[in-house]
Amino acid sequence: MAYILLYVDDIILIASSHDLRKSFMALLELEFSMKDLILLSYFLCITFTSHTGGLFLSQSTYASEIIARIGMAWCNPSTTQVDTKQKLSSSPGTPCADGTLYRSLAGAFQHLTVV
Incomplete structure (x- = not known):
């Protein structure tokens, strides 16, 4: 059994045996330029x-x-991530200068x- 995960130009090949993995790699290398990172x-x-x-x-x-x-x-963890006393307002505030x-x-x- 062999599994292939392909993402753009990266491939992960997982096989049930070393021999199967090697033979599958040999077949792929016939078609594609590849480097085996093992x-x-x-x-x-x-x-x-x-x-x-x-x-x-x-x-x-x-x-x-x-x-x-x-x-x-370097921040310390907090049990509550949000200020629970802060109230939302319908009036516009200062927008974020750069939303990137x-x-x-x-x-x-x-x-x-x-x-």
Whole structure:
């Protein structure tokens, strides 16, 4: 049994045996220019760690990168993430000067929760 995950120009090939993996790689190399990295470590913001029972998948590195990008790597955790006493107002406030960072973070957090 073999599984292939293809994303743009990256391929993950998982096979039930080493011989099957090698023969499948040989067939793919006839059609495509490829480099076999052998061990999978980081793909699509997911860290892969190999264990005797299989693979452990984690997004902790990606989550840490997001937190560092917004300058909150050294912040202390809080039990409540939002000011519960803050009241919303119907009057317009000061708009965000540049929404690029906000949109980028919204997309990063969406990727973190969907993947």
